[in-house]
Structures are given as C-alpha cells and as structure tokens.
Amino acid sequence: MTTDVGTRLTIAQAVERLMRDGMPFHFEAYDGSSAGPPAAEAPLTVRLLTERGLAYLMTAPGDLGFARAFVAGDLELEGVSLANPYDLMLLVQSRLRLRMPAPGELLRIVRSLGLVHLKPPPPPPQEHLPRWRRAMEGLRHSKIRDAEAIHHHYDVSNRFYELVLGPSMTYTCAVFPTADATLEQAQHEKYDLVARKLGLKPGDRLLDVGCGWGGMVRHAARHHGVKVIGITLSRQQAEWAQARIEAEGLADLAEVRFGDYRDVQETGFDAVSSIGLTEHIGVRNYGEYFTFLQSRLRTGGRMLNHCITRRDGSLDTNAGAFIDRYVFPDGELAPVGTIVSAMHDHGLEVRHVEDLREHYALTLRSWSENLEAHWDEALEEVPLGTAKVWGLYMAGSRLAFERAEIGLHHVLGVKVGEGGDAQMPLRPTWGS
Incomplete structure (x- = not known):
C-alpha cells in the first residue's frame, strides 16, 4: 500500500x-x-x-x-x-x-x-493495580499482598464460580479418564489420583494448602476416611467450603480455614496436597515454601504438588500483562525442573513426576462451555466486563495448553527418614 x-x-x-x-x-x-x-x-x-x-x-x-x-x-x-x-x-x-x-x-x-x-485513559475497574503500585501495599508475596491478590480473583461471586466450574466447584485441572468423560467425572478422578499418589487411608491426616472451595478436603474425607485440614486465603471460599462440609455430614473429619498456609501450627501430617497454590507463592519463595510444608509432615509422609508450569527455563517467570493485571496478580510460573530441584533441595525426595498438560486444555474447554451455556445468569452475578475477562482468559489459556506453551505437572515427594526409609512401595501403586 x-x-x-x-x-x-x-x-x-x-x-x-x-x-x-x-x-x-x-x-x-x-x-x-x-x-x-x-x-x-x-x-x-x-x-x-x-x-x-x-x-x-x-x-x-x-x-x-x-x-x-x-x-x-x-x-x-x-x-x-x-x-x-x-x-x-x-x-x-x-x-x-x-x-x-x-x-x-x-x-x-x-x-x-x-x-x-x-495519554493513557483510566483502566477498566476489573484491572488490578500495576506492580509498582502493589509494592506500596507490601512486599511481593508477603501475607498482606498475597491476600489482596487472592481476593482480587477469587472473591468475585460463589454463584458465578458454580456456573463456570460446575457442581464440583473445582478450579484446578481435572484428569480425564477418557476423552469423552464429563467434567465432574474428570474432577473426581483428579482428586482420587492425588489421594492414591499420597497413599491416603482411613485415619490418616491430610493438610490441603490453597484448598479453594474444599474439593480435595471433602473427597479425602468422604472416600478415604481421612482427617483433613484445608486452608485458603479467600474468605468466600472458606465460608462456602465449611458450609458444604457441614451439609454433607463431614464435619467430624474435615475443616476448612480462612488464612495463610504459613500460619498452620499442626505438624505430623501423613500427607500434604498443594493443588494450584504454587503459582501464587513466587519462584524466589519455593525454598521457604517446601521447607515449611515438609516440616508439617511426619517422617515418611508424602507431598503432592500440582501446578501450572513454564515450557522451559528460557521464559520469564512473570505472567503476561493481561494475566497479571486482570486474572492472577503477582502470579509466577517456573519450569517443572525448578520445582523438582526446589523440592529435592528442601527436604523432599522426588519419587514421581507427571505432565497433565492436555487435561488442562480439556478442563478449560469445559469451563468455557459452562460460561457460554449460563451467560445470562452469569451476568446477574458479575458485570459484563468481568465476564468478558473470564471468556478471554479461559479461551487463551486453553490454547496455550494445547500449543504446549505451558504445562501442568504433578510432582510427588516424600520426607525420608535418617536411615533412608521412604516408606514407599517399590513401584507406584496408584494406577495409570
């Protein structure tokens, strides 16, 4: 031209x-x-x-x-x-x-x-503060700043999340036993896979950090007879989860607390599950994070870390501008090798790693379909701009998982005793 x-x-x-x-x-x-x-x-x-x-x-x-x-x-x-x-x-x-x-x-x-x-116009109200402004609220990944970041994304509307996530109220990657499995079947399989990897059995004690609406908490209590403490930085999540625990008659086994995982005082847990929390804690804090969680375990206890990962170490750990300002403020992603090394270096012997990347693409497809099917009802819960953010975010994330730009890894570690006894089977027993 x-x-x-x-x-x-x-x-x-x-x-x-x-x-x-x-x-x-x-x-x-x-x-x-x-x-x-x-x-x-x-x-x-x-x-x-x-x-x-x-x-x-x-x-x-x-x-x-x-x-x-x-x-x-x-x-x-x-x-x-x-x-x-x-x-x-x-x-x-x-x-x-x-x-x-x-x-x-x-x-x-x-x-x-x-x-x-x-001259930049004022951004839409759905946009979070830029990082330099967030710094005025506290150090990155301090308890105060982490609480504000979680509030920005998760304390939207429990009903809105019900419409998007479905009955399981699970906002993490599902595991599809077959390509045509329903989202609910896949979320059940995810929780059960985590439970099997952790070797949960009746009477065990589980700590679930970043527990969301308590999906893993309720699954472990109901299906495995485990005593569970879940903890979340979202007050709305904690209130919803505790109400559901009581409604399902699980209060004698399960509890969800509103608070920071770093405030958990109990120790001697048989297992720790971290499903979708590592993305929020900051790569520089991995050492402190895994040191703290292994300190909550008994000798021979297992930890399962489930999180989104970068494709490789050449990429910036910071989220892109849209994700950082509209979806997960202060979110950071690292390649799986970084997570494996951090666990190994801070008291956890890594025994198994699994990539579930394609499963997250299928999960996001289901969430997008749910939002589309319930669009009018969703707009009764959140402003149009917020609903648009969710549409963009889920569709773009689905494509990123499909194109292997990001992954989703399970990393299983165990707290080995002084004599080297990991209290693990010679071969995995949790199935395919």
Whole structure:
C-alpha cells in the first residue's frame, strides 16, 4: 500500500500497516474507515468504537491494550462468543503477525492517529493495580499482598464460580479418564489420583494448602476416611467450603480455614496436597515454601504438588500483562525442573513426576462451555466486563495448553527418614 508522505492515514490504514501478513479479519473504526476482507467473507469483524479505545491500544500495545478496550466496551467483536472467544484466540495465534515499522513510518502512524491518544485513559475497574503500585501495599508475596491478590480473583461471586466450574466447584485441572468423560467425572478422578499418589487411608491426616472451595478436603474425607485440614486465603471460599462440609455430614473429619498456609501450627501430617497454590507463592519463595510444608509432615509422609508450569527455563517467570493485571496478580510460573530441584533441595525426595498438560486444555474447554451455556445468569452475578475477562482468559489459556506453551505437572515427594526409609512401595501403586 502506498500513499503520499503528507497524507493523513485513516485508523484502518494505520492499523493495516502494522500487519505483516495482512489483516486476517474485517476491521472497522469510528472514523468510518475499514480494512481487511469484506465483512461477509471474514471469519469475524472487529470494530473500534471510541477514541478511548484507540488510546488504550496506543498506550499499551499488545494483549493489555486489547483487553482494556474490549473489557471497557470500546472494542466490539462480531462473529465471536463473548463467553468463549476460542476461535478468535486461535485466529490471532495462527494468522495475526505484527511488524515494527521504520522510525519515520511509525512517527507518521502515531501522528495520523493523534498524539493526544498517547495519554493513557483510566483502566477498566476489573484491572488490578500495576506492580509498582502493589509494592506500596507490601512486599511481593508477603501475607498482606498475597491476600489482596487472592481476593482480587477469587472473591468475585460463589454463584458465578458454580456456573463456570460446575457442581464440583473445582478450579484446578481435572484428569480425564477418557476423552469423552464429563467434567465432574474428570474432577473426581483428579482428586482420587492425588489421594492414591499420597497413599491416603482411613485415619490418616491430610493438610490441603490453597484448598479453594474444599474439593480435595471433602473427597479425602468422604472416600478415604481421612482427617483433613484445608486452608485458603479467600474468605468466600472458606465460608462456602465449611458450609458444604457441614451439609454433607463431614464435619467430624474435615475443616476448612480462612488464612495463610504459613500460619498452620499442626505438624505430623501423613500427607500434604498443594493443588494450584504454587503459582501464587513466587519462584524466589519455593525454598521457604517446601521447607515449611515438609516440616508439617511426619517422617515418611508424602507431598503432592500440582501446578501450572513454564515450557522451559528460557521464559520469564512473570505472567503476561493481561494475566497479571486482570486474572492472577503477582502470579509466577517456573519450569517443572525448578520445582523438582526446589523440592529435592528442601527436604523432599522426588519419587514421581507427571505432565497433565492436555487435561488442562480439556478442563478449560469445559469451563468455557459452562460460561457460554449460563451467560445470562452469569451476568446477574458479575458485570459484563468481568465476564468478558473470564471468556478471554479461559479461551487463551486453553490454547496455550494445547500449543504446549505451558504445562501442568504433578510432582510427588516424600520426607525420608535418617536411615533412608521412604516408606514407599517399590513401584507406584496408584494406577495409570
């Protein structure tokens, strides 16, 4: 595309110039310009509706600017489900390629779009504080700051989570015994697999850190006769979980507390399960984390760590801008080798590692389908912007697991006695 140097570009022309391989969708802007294939032939239509939306895109290029404009309602998508925009994420990943213009061309694009749009508008209310502002609330991964990060994501609406997660109220990767298993069957299998890996039996004591709504707590008590303490930093989760424990007649075996795992005073547990907590504690804190948890175990006790992992060590441990500001503030991911080393170096002999990456993609697909099926009811619980965040986050995460950009690992460790007795079977007994 060629134009005279002095000609002002339309918004559509400016955006098109940033596309290395052309526009993969139909694009329309509030100035009346358009680009890309005709709307009738395009897989979807993207409409930029306001100057504020343009300012979001210009001041935070990439996923953060897109999220701000989309969540605020300044960017509209036609042909894509708001609850499950998986097709959009797939299109962006497979066909959208951006290029960096030469300095002179970039300056022309910016001037055409308007220098006034380089002033960042206030972000949508769903966005968490930037990291430099969070630092004013306390050190990263301090008890106060961790509590605020958990509150931001989990204390939304228990009813909203029921609609998305289903009856199990389980917000972690399921384990699908077959490809056509239901989400509830897969979540039951996940909890039972954890229980089998931990060797749980009637009368054992289990500590479940980061217990969420108490799924593992209730499963271990009901199906394995185990006495369980669960702990979560979300008050809403703790209240929901304790009410469910009492309603199911498990109060003599199970308890869920609102608090920090570092405040657990009891020791001598036969097992510790950590299902989806490690992502929140910070890579630099792994040593302290595993040291503390192994100190809660008896000799011969086992720990199962279940968490999302980076593909390899060359990648930044910090979450991307969208995830950090809208989903998991202060979240960090490390490759599985880092977790294995940290466990080994802090009192736990690693006995088994398993990658369940594909299972998380299937889990997220089910959650997205749940949100889509209950969209109208979900909007009675949370604002439209919040529901949009969830749609984007789950669809994008599903694609990341499918493409092996992130994984989900079980790492099983044991606290070995001085004589080297791990109290483990010679071969695993928990099945495939």
